[in-house]
Amino acid sequence: MTLVADRSAERALLRADVSLAAKVLAPNWPLGTFIAVNPLGGLEDKPFGDAIETAAGALGARGTLDLTTYREAHAAGRITSADLLGVLARRHPQALSAPAVGLAGRSVPARELLLADLLEGPVSGPPARGVRTLSEQVDPQIADVIDAQTTKWCAAFLDAGQAGWSMPMRDRGFYAAWRALAPQDRTVPATVRGTLRTLPSRADDAVLEALSVLEVADEHRAEYLRAHLTRLPGWSSHVRWHADQGEDITLVDLLALRLSYERALLDTPVAATADPQPLADRHPTTQARARAAIATFDTAQPKDAEVHAVAQVLDLLPARDRELMWQEAYEGHYRDRLLGALTRPLPERSEARPAAQLVCCIDARSEGLRRQLERLGDYDTLGFAGFFAVAIRYHDLAGGRPSALCPVLLSPRNEVHEVPAPGDEARADRQLAGQRALSGVEDGFHAAKDDLISPFALAEAAGWASGPLAAAKTMAAGPYGALRDRLHRRAAPPAPTVVVPQESFGAQERALVAEATLTMMGLTKDFGRVVVLCGHGSTTENNPYESALACGACGGNAGGPNARTAAAILNGDDVREHLAAKGIAIPQDTWFVAAEHDTASDRVTLLDRHLVPESHHDDVAHLEADLREAGRRLSAERSQTLPGAPSGATPGRAARHVRTRGTDWAQVFPEWGLAGNAAFIVGPRAMTRGLDLGRRCFLHSYEADVDPEGSALETILTAPLVVAQWISCQYYFSTVDPVVHGAGSKTIHNVVGGIGVLAGHDGDLKLGLPWQSVADGTRLVHEPMRLLAAVQAPLERIDEIVARNTILQHLFGNDWVALAAREHPTDPWLRHTPRGWQPWTREDQA
């Protein structure tokens, strides 16, 4: 009994070690539903600075830009010395108040020495993985073989339908299938196959056995396992996602594979040790920093005493903190200006009933559309998470695989089906028949293309057409896309359809959804005749990352179905009766309309037009015309920053240009997505109306007066803010380390198994965003900054919410998100700190 219990404890301890080792890896979703995540999400319980140090050691990943880049930003005025001193005053006040040092006959204050070090001091070396696997130490070629085997077997097992053949015995689970097949794999030597034949039936036992053979000490086991997991962080992160879904592959299985190959390949005694070896410090010594700082004061031959005195000052700012100081200054520069802009006198608000209200997703791209529409008429716009409070699994008319249209923080709660509108069943049948015919042709073409033999026949049969077609797609992407759309519409003319939430949402549930939606965004009175709920998506061609451009609140999908469902709920008589009883009186002549904003083309399409009452046709037609014009102007605005776009184009030309980009299969910059995102603003639109925020801010509408209990604010801070922070971190880390945290250049991407991309034909599954999502050549388009949350609400209410939600304590307390707040528009902005609320800008640093 003791032996059994001991073995059981060993296995459990191993699994605990694997969980701890995997903290540096976030689950990585499949490409089809790209979910922006904080790659260091498992470390959010640590201060940001500690987390990036941990990741630097484990992954060899950068956590900030390098000093040289910050200094260039300083030279360009993007960061000022005042910004740096402001951060020093907050973070290292003792350094700033250190005594002045005498240098060459003059007294140099500490602030000048610290600035000299930040501006001219020796730079730190790049981060490197602190613990390496034995095979890395002994024979890097063996390490490469282990990686290649990992990639091969993971790609085979996790294939999502792209491969012609599926992995045999897949239904047994990853470890069992691999254990059965690997001994027959002749790409590894016979001796290795012999060892693989002897592996135990349990993956955890295989890991324990290998660790024993490799003589990894118990106290170093978690680190060693981490060294293996971080060799290929992409595959490890993706396996972690599958394991979290309860699927038959876990990190223990993955480690069993890797460690079994390692023990089999390293079959001779090795001189190296599996225990971690200390790395040389990548940061310069204080002495070196002191000498460099002194050199900026024209002191050619400093005395030892001077060097010592300067070093004493610089010691108060550890070298590892310098990049973080620069990062905060970089962020502070932007944040100070943003909060300054939000401090202006509020514009007069018209008392007249608005022409219409447009509720957009909080997505930063919506800010441009809202701003452009507001300039065209008496429109009110609001921001709300683009799933519109309906967490649905959506079955479209075609009956394909349903989509989970909700944030990944939630599981879908309701099934929603798209069905033919009453009386339009025959038209729907025709549409479906056309779609089937079109998809049959496309599937046949792609299947023939991907098969082993048929491409030769395909080339004979269709090669004459494929060449000109490819040329047309490349040289005339716009006309080609328009032609294809026309053909599709002709072959499968769209039929009117509806979604019927009553089928899956109970009456009470519909009422609660409606009440929560309206209360959360503060839209409880002054309704217009038309209220548009506008989801968003992005239509691009030949783009594996299309999902990354869609709506994060809808699980990386377009949000039109959510808007349709929410609009149907809000137009329901019973729902309106319930709302009226709760004091939310929606006028009888108010009609909710669903819409979808295509952020690649700037087109807004009103959905379910056939449901709009005749009494509202004129209102809707007028709104549609203004949305078209707003879209054109937005295209002109966006074209200023899109590589290769015509400069100074008229709105009409710009609109044509952006439409062409979306259909161009060779375009690596279809749009900039959320590049530039930097802040999350919670409050009434009056705070931001009339300001050009440059499509950099998530805007969530909120009226503190209609939320006395704070439940709406709690929901905003614990859900939309969390999703925005994931997006912010994904962009941040993909920018500061495009190799480890980002996906590198799109131009060499190969889609593998429908689950992700490889750079080239082997290696690790790429994580994060491609370089072309954050930069144009060497120019950063995304300024990597952690998110600023600016909230207009009672401070006591915010404190209470933070106190009862650990996630917010981590985000705000550990510097993953900066929080600024004020209760009233005329109050100064305050900064959330561990010591309570402090003035955003201290007078002594202003």
Place this chain on the structure above:
Amino acid sequence: MDHDGLTKMTKIEVVVGGTEVPAVRELIQTSGASGFTSVSGVSGLGHGGYHQGNLLFNERDTLALLITVVPDDRAAGLLAGLRPLLEQASGVMFVSDTYVSRPEYFR
């Protein structure tokens, strides 16, 4: 206490953040437990203050309670894995004797 006809076993209750649930679940499942009960969105007062329960749009960042019952001889293994996990993540664990009427369900 008289537990005539009942079989003594060990009950392990774990309260952890939602992000830790998959790791705890995997430990339970691979340690020989035949099942577990999971309650998400639990609230309560702990040494870190009050913890909010159900959040309207976030099922991931609230606390979850996982309960499993195992024969006494399997408890030690599971506890050996849970303890280091809970040292590194916020969470608590309660271990107690319990009695079941259908022991075959838990073996």
